[in-house]
Amino acid sequence: MKILVCISNVPDTTSKISFTENDTQFNKAGIQFIIGPYDDYALARAVELRDQHSGHVTVLNVGTAETEPQIRKALAIGADEAVRIDAEPTDSLFVAEQIAAYASDKSFDLILMGRETTDYNSGVVHGLVGEILGVPSFSPVMQLTLAGQEATLMKEIEGGKEYIQAPLPLVLGCQEPIAEWKIPNMRGIMAARTKPLHVIAPVGDTATTTLKYQLPPEKGACKMIPAEEAETLITLLRTEAKVL
Amino acid sequence: MSVLIFVEVAEGQIKKSSWEAISYGAQVAEKIGGKATALVVGPAEASALEQAGALGAHQVWHASQSELAQPMSLPYSQVVLEAVKKTGAEVVVAAKSSLADATLARVAGALKAGIVGNVTSLPDLTQGFTVTRSIFTGKAFAEVKITSAVKVITLKKNTVEPVLGTNSAVIERFEVVLSPESQVGKITETVKATGTVSLPEADIVVSGGRGMKGPDQWQPLLDLADALGAATACSKPVSDADWRPHHEHVGQTGVKVAPNLYIACGISGAIQHLAGVNSSKVLVVINKDPEAPFFKAADYGIVGDVFDILPKLTAAAKSL
Numbered sequence: 001m002k003i004l005v006c007i008s009n010v011p012d013t014t015s016k017i018s019f020t021e022n023d024t025q026f027n028k029a030g031i032q033f034i035i036g037p038y039d040d041y042a043l044a045r046a047v048e049l050r051d052q053h054s055g056h057v058t059v060l061n062v063g064t065a066e067t068e069p070q071i072r073k074a075l076a077i078g079a080d081e082a083v084r085i086d087a088e089p090t091d092s093l094f095v096a097e098q099i100a101a102y103a104s105d106k107s108f109d110l111i112l113m114g115r116e117t118t119d120y121n122s123g124v125v126h127g128l129v130g131e132i133l134g135v136p137s138f139s140p141v142m143q144l145t146l147a148g149q150e151a152t153l154m155k156e157i158e159g160g161k162e163y164i165q166a167p168l169p170l171v172l173g174c175q176e177p178i179a180e181w182k183i184p185n186m187r188g189i190m191a192a193r194t195k196p197l198h199v200i201a202p203v204g205d206t207a208t209t210t211l212k213y214q215l216p217p218e219k220g221a222c223k224m225i226p227a228e229e230a231e232t233l234i235t236l237l238r239t240e241a242k243v244l
Numbered sequence: 245m246s247v248l249i250f251v252e253v254a255e256g257q258i259k260k261s262s263w264e265a266i267s268y269g270a271q272v273a274e275k276i277g278g279k280a281t282a283l284v285v286g287p288a289e290a291s292a293l294e295q296a297g298a299l300g301a302h303q304v305w306h307a308s309q310s311e312l313a314q315p316m317s318l319p320y321s322q323v324v325l326e327a328v329k330k331t332g333a334e335v336v337v338a339a340k341s342s343l344a345d346a347t348l349a350r351v352a353g354a355l356k357a358g359i360v361g362n363v364t365s366l367p368d369l370t371q372g373f374t375v376t377r378s379i380f381t382g383k384a385f386a387e388v389k390i391t392s393a394v395k396v397i398t399l400k401k402n403t404v405e406p407v408l409g410t411n412s413a414v415i416e417r418f419e420v421v422l423s424p425e426s427q428v429g430k431i432t433e434t435v436k437a438t439g440t441v442s443l444p445e446a447d448i449v450v451s452g453g454r455g456m457k458g459p460d461q462w463q464p465l466l467d468l469a470d471a472l473g474a475a476t477a478c479s480k481p482v483s484d485a486d487w488r489p490h491h492e493h494v495g496q497t498g499v500k501v502a503p504n505l506y507i508a509c510g511i512s513g514a515i516q517h518l519a520g521v522n523s524s525k526v527l528v529v530i531n532k533d534p535e536a537p538f539f540k541a542a543d544y545g546i547v548g549d550v551f552d553i554l555p556k557l558t559a560a561a562k563s564l
Contacts, residue, residue, distance in 0.1 A: 013496050014515045017383045037497050092359055093352060093392070115342075118496060118519075120379050122361040123342070127317065127349020136318055136428040139346055142490070152432075156342065157315075158254075158444060159491060160436035166429040173346075176497060177490065207358030207392040211374060214385040216522075222529070222539050227548030231560035233528065236544065238564065241526045243448070243505040244472070 001055025001146075002106065003046045006099055006113035006125070007074055008036035008089065009067035013118060019213040026213070035070045037181075038114025042172075044179035045144055046112050047078035053146060055109075056080050062089040062098045068197070075192035076184030082195065087202035092120075094206045096128030101203045103133060108169060109149075115140035115173035126173040136166060139173025246278040248333035250324050250344060251296060252315070253286040260445055261339035263299055265399055267406035269337040270300025271366055276335070281305060283327045283418065285320055286312055290415075297413030299406055305418035311427065314434075317346035319426040324351050326420045328394070335367075340398035341444065348396050357394035364400050381496055381519035401502035401523065443492065446475035448505045449524075451494060453479040453517075455510015455531060455550055459487035464554035465509055471561035477501065479511045495520040507557075509550045513538020530554075 011017070012034045018027040035043070043059065050057045059079035061067050064086065071082045085098040103111060111133075116123035123139065130137030142161065143154035149168045154161050156175065184192070225233050238244040249269035251262045258266075266282050273280035282301035284293060287308055296304045307323045324347060328336060336351060338344035340361055352359035364385065365376035374389045378400050443449065450469040456462060469476045476492060483493035494501055496516040502523035509530050511517060518541055521527065529542040530553055539545045546553055 011380075013519065017380045019384070092349075092361075093356065096353065116345075118381060120361070121381055121500075122359070123345040124349035124352065124359050124361065127321075127346050128353040128359070131321070131350040131353025134425070136425070137346065137350070138317075138429065140342055156491065157434070157436070158341075158442045160434065161491070162431050162435075163433040164429050165432055207356075207390065208360060209389045209391060211371075211387045211389055213379075214376075214387075216383070216385070219541065220543070222542040222545045224539075224545050224547070227546055227553055230546055230548070230553045230556040233544060233546065234557060234560035234564060237505065237526070237528070241505070241543065243526045244561075244564065 001050065001053045002108045003050060003055060003057045004103055004108045004111045005039070005043045005046045005057060005059045005074070005079060006111065007039040007043060007059055007061050007070065008114070008117040008119070009033050009061060009063050009070045010036045010117055010119045013037065018215070023213045033070060035073060036114050036117045038116060038118070038175055040181045041176055041178050042112035042114055042174040043074055043077055043079065044182045045174060046110070047182060048179055049146060058083060060085070060099060060102060062087055062095045064088060071197060072192045073184060075195045075197070076188040077182045078188065080195065082197040084197065084199050085202050086199050090206040091208040092122045092124045093128060094204065096125050096132060097204045098202055099125070099129050100132040102200070110168065111135070111171040112174055115175045123173065126171050130171040133171070135169050135171050137171040138164060138166070140175040141172045142175060142178055144172065144178055245276040245334045246331050247273040247280040247335045247337060248324070248328050248331055249280060249282045249301065250336065250338040250347060251282050251284040252339065252341065252343060253284060253288045253292065256287055256289040256292060258284065258288065258292045258295055259339070261341065261401055263406040264401065264404050265337050265339040266296055266299040266301055268366070268399055268404045271404065272335055272337065273302070275366065275369060279303065281327065281331050281333070283307060283324060285323055286315060293415045294412060295408065297411060297415070298408045300409065301413050304413045304415045306415065307418045307420065309419055311422055314431055315343050316429060317343060317350060318428060319422050320347045321350035322422055322426045323418070323420050324348070325354050327418060328355065334394050336394065336396045338398050340400060344398050348398060352396045355394045356392065357396045358390040358392040359396040360388050360390060361398040362400040363397045364403050381500065382522035402525070437489065441473065441475035443475045443477055443499050443501060446501065446503050448472050448474035449477050449501050449503045450474045450507045450509065451477035451479070451511060452482060452488070452509045453511030454481050456482070462488070464551060464558070468507070468554050468558045468561065471558045479517050508538060509554065511538060512536045513541060
């Protein structure tokens with residue numbers, strides 16, 4: 001059982017977002033970077049499946065050298081080896097092409113990643129990779145079990161869920177509660193130091209260019225309503241806010 | 245240059261978010277001097293197809309073969325791809341959703357097209373094809389130039405105001421020979437909460453957090469939601485504790501909502517929750533803790549006991 005887990009390197013979810021160089025660059029000063037939270041779910045499930053069905057987990061990231069601490073963390077969580085495609089993850093198609101180029105000759109049974117990254121929220125890399133490789137893709141997947149080469153997934157749909165059966169290989173975008181996030185232990189951290197981390201060159205071109213960033217307009221003050229007059233809120237929502 | 249709009253349906257009607265996509269696509273077509281084709285995929289009533297024309301599409305194609313009855317991105321993407329090829333469309337548009345993302349991702353993969361999600365503006369054509377998109381779960385925006393030949397866009401909610409005009413478009417049936425590969429994946433069971441308002445599409449959302457004290461204390465919140473015709477939602481801790489179903493979880497790793505009104509009951513307002521609600525037009529926070537961070541993001545706030553306040557709001561809502 002060969003599993004590829006694709007992880008992103010993103011600012012932690014409590015980060016204050018700001019820009020520099022005349023709003024053309026993301027301001028990394030003081031930002032704590034983490035493995036994308038949805039990718040953490042994918043990684044945790046991959047490690048569980050590998051332990052259950054015996055196999056190999058490769059973790060892949062498209063990023064520059066600064067992402068290596070997160071890649072080592074993924075190895076500490078339990079991946080067997082890692083690959084870093086040495087490029088900025090500029091857009092979804094570019095990232096998908098890197099993953100597909102790496103995976104094309106390796107016959108992975110499963111390619112897992114988060115349903116989306118928390119920086120760009122695109123949620124399309126899994127579909128792009130699936131199409132480029134000619135492999136079926138599903139997202140967002142909340143549950144995944146395997147019986148031989150047959151997968152049973154629970155996919156989230158609007159207002160509910162759907163159970164799907166499909167043969168491997170598959171590309172899946174993962175979310176909770178597919179697995180519990182794993183926290184690396186001391187042994188994992190030690191082992192991660194000597195697990196292989198290959199760095200390879202990117203292929204192809206980017207499909208988009210970011211020209212400029214902007215922050216949203218400042219929010220006005222909150223209008224407080226005394227609890228004894230709570231019902232006036234409903235009137236205000238109708239007459240003032242015009243949302244009722 | 246023409247535009248293809250992927251239109252989603254629910255219960256035979258065009259989804260509200262797809263109304264916006266059709267409107268957007270029609271406006272883009274006008275900008276680039278081309279035609280807009282609305283591709284409606286799945287079962288749809290004749291009146292719904294007519295609406296697509298009234299919203300600005302020049303022609304409406306309806307893909308309604310039986311294999312498309314249940315939304316699945318594999319066959320859906322094949323249908324969209326065929327339509328792109330037949331229309332020669334250079335711009336493909338849809339309202340952002342899990343289905344649209346999964347479907348258009350495969351279309352973009354086949355066409356080697358740049359795909360940009362959560363777009364919040366019409367394209368600026370003065371420097372190539374540039375759109376503004378929402379990023380960092382609503383905390384910022386980016387102006388992005390798409391340099392590929394075909395541009396694929398998913399729209400954030402509330403980006404355009406759809407207007408029902410008087411024009412009527414030609415409506416045609418669109419059928420595709422689906423490949424065996426596109427039919428991989430068998431749905432064995434569908435579990436849907438019936439009779440409830442869909443959260444991502446909802447105009448009004450009433451949401452509960454740990455301040456609601458427990459799963460059997462939800463009735464006052466449900467009563468308010470009922471009185472307002474609102475969808476119900478919850479915070480991550482509430483969903484993790486199984487007080488409410490997982491699909492109600494709103495936040496950074498849950499549903500992102502974009503309603504006109506979001507009423508938060510007993511939720512403190514952690515950044516992860518804010519990430520799921522910052523696209524709401526109006527935010528109301530009810531919490532007994534005056535220091536709750538959520539008040540900083542709110543438009544209206546009430547400090548007090550939710551169990552005192554909710555029934556008052558429900559009574560007032562009913563007598564509106």
